[in-house]
Amino acid sequence: AIVKYWGKRDEVLNLPATSSISITLSRLKTEVSVSFDERLREDEVFVEGERANEKTYGRVVAFLELIRAKTKVKMFARVESFSNFPVGLGLASSASFFAGLTLASASALSAEFTFQELARIARLGSGSAPRSLLGGAVEAVAGTSKDGSDFEVLQILPEERVPFALLVVMVESKGKAMSSRDGMNLCKNTSPYFHRWLEYNQELVDIARRALLDGDIKTVGEVAEASCFAMHGCCMSAKPPLFYWAPNTLSVIEQVFEMRKEGVLVYVTIDAGPHPVLLVPSDLVPIVQDRVSKQKGVLDIIEERAGQGAKVL
Amino acid sequence: AIVKYWGKRDEVLNLPATSSISITLSRLKTEVSVSFDERLREDEVFVEGERANEKTYGRVVAFLELIRAKTKVKMFARVESFSNFPVGLGLASSASFFAGLTLASASALSAEFTFQELARIARLGSGSAPRSLLGGAVEAVAGTSKDGSDFEVLQILPEERVPFALLVVMVESKGKAMSSRDGMNLCKNTSPYFHRWLEYNQELVDIARRALLDGDIKTVGEVAEASCFAMHGCCMSAKPPLFYWAPNTLSVIEQVFEMRKEGVLVYVTIDAGPHPVLLVPSDLVPIVQDRVSKQKGVLDIIEERAGQGAKVL
Numbered sequence: 001a002i003v004k005y006w007g008k009r010d011e012v013l014n015l016p017a018t019s020s021i022s023i024t025l026s027r028l029k030t031e032v033s034v035s036f037d038e039r040l041r042e043d044e045v046f047v048e049g050e051r052a053n054e055k056t057y058g059r060v061v062a063f064l065e066l067i068r069a070k071t072k073v074k075m076f077a078r079v080e081s082f083s084n085f086p087v088g089l090g091l092a093s094s095a096s097f098f099a100g101l102t103l104a105s106a107s108a109l110s111a112e113f114t115f116q117e118l119a120r121i122a123r124l125g126s127g128s129a130p131r132s133l134l135g136g137a138v139e140a141v142a143g144t145s146k147d148g149s150d151f152e153v154l155q156i157l158p159e160e161r162v163p164f165a166l167l168v169v170m171v172e173s174k175g176k177a178m179s180s181r182d183g184m185n186l187c188k189n190t191s192p193y194f195h196r197w198l199e200y201n202q203e204l205v206d207i208a209r210r211a212l213l214d215g216d217i218k219t220v221g222e223v224a225e226a227s228c229f230a231m232h233g234c235c236m237s238a239k240p241p242l243f244y245w246a247p248n249t250l251s252v253i254e255q256v257f258e259m260r261k262e263g264v265l266v267y268v269t270i271d272a273g274p275h276p277v278l279l280v281p282s283d284l285v286p287i288v289q290d291r292v293s294k295q296k297g298v299l300d301i302i303e304e305r306a307g308q309g310a311k312v313l
Numbered sequence: 314a315i316v317k318y319w320g321k322r323d324e325v326l327n328l329p330a331t332s333s334i335s336i337t338l339s340r341l342k343t344e345v346s347v348s349f350d351e352r353l354r355e356d357e358v359f360v361e362g363e364r365a366n367e368k369t370y371g372r373v374v375a376f377l378e379l380i381r382a383k384t385k386v387k388m389f390a391r392v393e394s395f396s397n398f399p400v401g402l403g404l405a406s407s408a409s410f411f412a413g414l415t416l417a418s419a420s421a422l423s424a425e426f427t428f429q430e431l432a433r434i435a436r437l438g439s440g441s442a443p444r445s446l447l448g449g450a451v452e453a454v455a456g457t458s459k460d461g462s463d464f465e466v467l468q469i470l471p472e473e474r475v476p477f478a479l480l481v482v483m484v485e486s487k488g489k490a491m492s493s494r495d496g497m498n499l500c501k502n503t504s505p506y507f508h509r510w511l512e513y514n515q516e517l518v519d520i521a522r523r524a525l526l527d528g529d530i531k532t533v534g535e536v537a538e539a540s541c542f543a544m545h546g547c548c549m550s551a552k553p554p555l556f557y558w559a560p561n562t563l564s565v566i567e568q569v570f571e572m573r574k575e576g577v578l579v580y581v582t583i584d585a586g587p588h589p590v591l592l593v594p595s596d597l598v599p600i601v602q603d604r605v606s607k608q609k610g611v612l613d614i615i616e617e618r619a620g621q622g623a624k625v626l
Contacts, residue, residue, distance in 0.1 A: 174567075192513040192543060193506045200505040222552070229554045230505060233546030239535070241542045247560040247567070247610075254487075254560070297560075 001271060002212075002220065002279075003205045003227045005127055005140065006234070007184050007198055014123050015151060018198045019142045019205045021212070022131045023162055026307025030083040030093065032100030034108045040076035047081050063098065063125040067105045070121070077105070085302070094180075098125030099132035099310040107312045119153045127180075135159045135308035137212050139205065156212050162306035163215050164279045169292055170300040173246030173274035180272045183235060183242055190239040197234040201227055221267030221279050228269040246274040248297030255295055264288065314584060315525075315533065315592075316518045316540045318440055318453065319547070320497050320511055327436050328464060331511045332455045332518040334525070335444045336475055339620025343396040343406065345413030347421045353389035360394050376411065376438040380418045383434070390418070398615070407493075411438030412445035412623040420625045432466045440493075448472045448621035450525050452518065469525050475619035476528050477592045482605055483613040486559030486587035493585045496548060496555055503552040510547040514540055534580030534592050541582040559587040561610030568608055577601065 005020035045052040045060045052060065064077055079101065087093035102122040106113055113121065119130035130151075131138040136159040143150030178186065187194050204227045211219035235242040249270060256268040256278060266288050267279040280288045289301055318333035358365040358373045365373065377390055392414065400406035415435040419426055426434065432443035443464075444451040449472040456463030491499070500507050517540045524532035548555040562583060569581040569591060579601050580592045593601045595618075602614055 192509055193546065196505055196509050225554060226550070226552060230550040233506065233550045237539070237543040237546045239539060241538060241570075243563075243566070243570075245563060247563040250556070250558060250560040250563050253556070257554075257556075 001128070001227075002137070002224045002269065003201060003208050004231045004271070006180075006201070006231045006272075007188055007194065008127065009142070010146075010148065013148045014127050015148045016127055016140060016142045018201045019140060020128075020131070020201075021137060021139045021156065021205055021208050022128070023137055023166060023306050024132055024135050024159070024309055025166065026159070026305045027302065028083075028085045028096065028168070028304065030081055030096040030100050031313065032079065032081045032097060032104045034077050034079050034101065034104040036073060036075040036077045036108055038075050040078060043076045044078045046079065047087070048083070049080075059094075059125065060101070063101065064105070066121065066124050067109070067111075071109050071111045073109055077108075094126040095128035095132045098122055098129035101125060102129065103133070103310045103312055116152050120148060120151055123148075123151065133310050136306050137162050138309075139209060142202075156209055157306075159306040159308060161215075162212075163217055163281065164220075165282050165285050166304040166306075167278040167280060167285070167289060167292065168302040168304055169252050169276045169278060169298055170302070171246055171248035171252060171274055171276070172297045172299055173248065177244045177273050178242060183244075183272055186238045186242055187234050191234050191237050193230075193234045193237050197230055200230055217265060217279070217281060221265070224267055224269045224279060232270065244272050244274060245270065246297075248295075249274045249276055251295055251297055252276040252278075252292065255292060259288065259291060314441070314540075315450070315537045315582065316514060316521050317544045317584070319493075319514070319544045319585075320501055320507065321440065322455070323459075323461065326461045327440050328461045329440055329453060329455045331514045332453060333441075333444070333514075334450060334452045334469065334518055334521050335441070336450055336479060336619050337445055337448050337472070337622055338479065339472070339618045340615065341396075341398045341409065341481070341617065343394055343409040343413050344626070345392065345394045345410060345417045347390050347392050347414065347417040349386060349388040349390045349421055351388050353391060356389045357391045359392065360400070361396070362393075372407075372438065373414070376414065377418070379434065379437050380422070380424075384422050384424045386422055390421075407439040408441035408445045411435055411442035414438060415442065416446070416623045416625055429465050433461060433464060436461075436464065446622050449619050450475050451622075452522060455515075469522055470619075472619040472621060474528075475525075476530055476594065477533075478595050478598050479617040479619075480591040480593060480598070480602060480605065481615040481617055482565050482589045482591060482611055483615070484559055484561035484565060484587055484589070485610045485612060486561065490557045490586055491555060496557075496585055499551045499555055500547050504547045504550050506543075506547045506550050510543055513543055530578060530592070530594060534578070537580055537582045537592060545583065557585050557587060558583065559610075561608075562587045562589055564608055564610055565589040565591075565605065568605060572601065572604060 001022040003021040007017040009015050009017035043061050045057050122129040130153045131140050134155045137157040139154050141152050204223050208223045268276045270276050314335040316334040320330040322328050322330035356374050358370050435442040443466045444453050447468045450470040452467050454465050517536050521536045581589050583589050
């Protein structure tokens with residue numbers, strides 16, 4: 001995410017308390033297949049070929065219940081998903097999964113939802129999923145209505161106009177971050193900065209949208225860092241302190257600041273996990289990739305571009 | 314500092330915007346000698362036997378001007394200081410120096426200041442210096458008056474009643490942090506959290522004072538971490554982002570959280586530099602010291618106790 005989603009205004013409807021902007025990626029992908037079947041006696045959920053753990057299973061079943069309620073379908077479903085990247089590491093795997101699940105379910109049932117209806121359904125699975133339905137740079141508009149009827153997702157830029165590449169830097173870490181859901185709750189309940197964070201981030205959305213439309217990479221980068229560090233500052237000031245960063249996360253941040261001092265246009269953002277994502281103009285990718293790959297504690301760098309939204313295969 | 318001083322309400326009078334609490338240390342020491350001499354044609358300042366750099370020289374001369382104004386003395390002075398620890402690394406060397414300089418100047422001139430007058434003079438040299446005039450656990454009360462006449466420092470606990478030791482963990486770092494003075498200014502002018510930080514930290518002072526009087530190490534430790542992470546969260550959210558931490562700072566933080574999960578009563582705080590300071594009950598010092606000394610990137614651990622305030626030698 002360029003401008004983070006961090007905080008809910010309604011727990012049950014999974015409504016965000018602040019708007020957010022993200023870039024849909026082209027290579028990190030999740031394929032989700034859904035088949036509703038009269039012969040099933042319960043929902044079956046497989047992730048990477050294995051039965052989902054209890055937590056994931058619970059979230060998927062709750063989501064399927066909603067789809068069934070909306071479509072009046074009574075059948076259980078078999079859900080299978082495969083990702084080409086490690087899941088549960090703060091790389092938006094649940095956003096990717098629930099965007100796919102929403103589209104696959106609607107398609108399997110030939111349900112006629114409008115796009116914004118689909119977005120609201122996807123949101124019930126994961127707050128970040130609606131943005132992944134669209135390609136390019138996407139804004140999720142939080143809205144203010146109690147029932148969430150004014151929540152929507154809008155494409156700011158199509159993928160071909162997003163003026164930078166994204167380097168996902170996988171760093172060594174113990175990987176024991178709290179889930180986003182629990183982390184947001186902890187911040188809301190205990191961080192002295194939570195209220196101010198929401199106001200501030202909403203201001204950043206407006207600046208980032210404008211800068212994206214203007215192709216102003218410098219401002220987009222500065223806003224991305226501002227949103228990132230304000231979010232993590234909010235997390236760290238929670239009680240108990242919530243750290244998503246590993247020591248190597250900080251090494252990469254330091255390196256990005258150094259490169260920038262040397263005049264290289266590169267910015268860093270970090271979601272609710274340890275792995276930094278660098279925003280880099282396409283022509284600088286080789287230089288930055290070379291530098292960062294030599295940094296101690298960097299395991300892998302995934303070179304990404306803005307990509308298409310979820311689609312039916 | 315247990316509860317940080319971060320932010321000024323008056324730049325010229327160097328008045329803090331929030332109260333703070335620190336423990337005066339027993340072993341990290343600075344000896345300052347001052348002699349006013351009619352034969353000198355300008356102030357002379359030596360740090361560790363060498364002429365002070367321009368910045369330090371300027372701060373010391375400005376301070377001496379104040380002393381001269383208050384005492385009607387016209388002579389220039391020769392100032393020499395020696396510390397038994399590295400200066401300028403976020404280990405409160407300037408607090409230590411200006412506390413010593415205040416006391417030595419007053420003594421050299423046989424000036425009859427009350428203690429709170431001395432504290433206000435020390436503050437003009439460094440905002441943290443007044444606390445170092447007293448031993449044990451010390452509170453600097455920010456006050457609200459325009460002229461700073463209600464600023465004062467109070468001893469909360471004498472050194473022998475401070476119920477924990479302090480381990481100063483020196484970590485590898487590039488050591489290029491911004492001075493506290495500039496950092497506070499940057500936060501005040503650009504951090505979305507600065508205003509909330511001040512309110513929150515003032516609440517923490519009241520909780521920490523109570524907990525110190527009660528000998529409640531757990532609460533003191535929790536409050537110390539809350540103040541630390543809120544301060545650094547405020548710094549990180551400034552523009553440009555201000556990081557005092559090195560990657561190894563984060564390694565030590567992680568290790569402290571791990572030890573606590575195992576039931577070891579240890580807490581961490583970090584001033585405006587990369588080196589963590591651990592709060593540990595005296596009987597746990599050997600265990601914690603052993604664990605932390607094995608952590609990669611830890612160069613040295615200075616075992617400290619609460620100590621006496623500044624005194625004339």
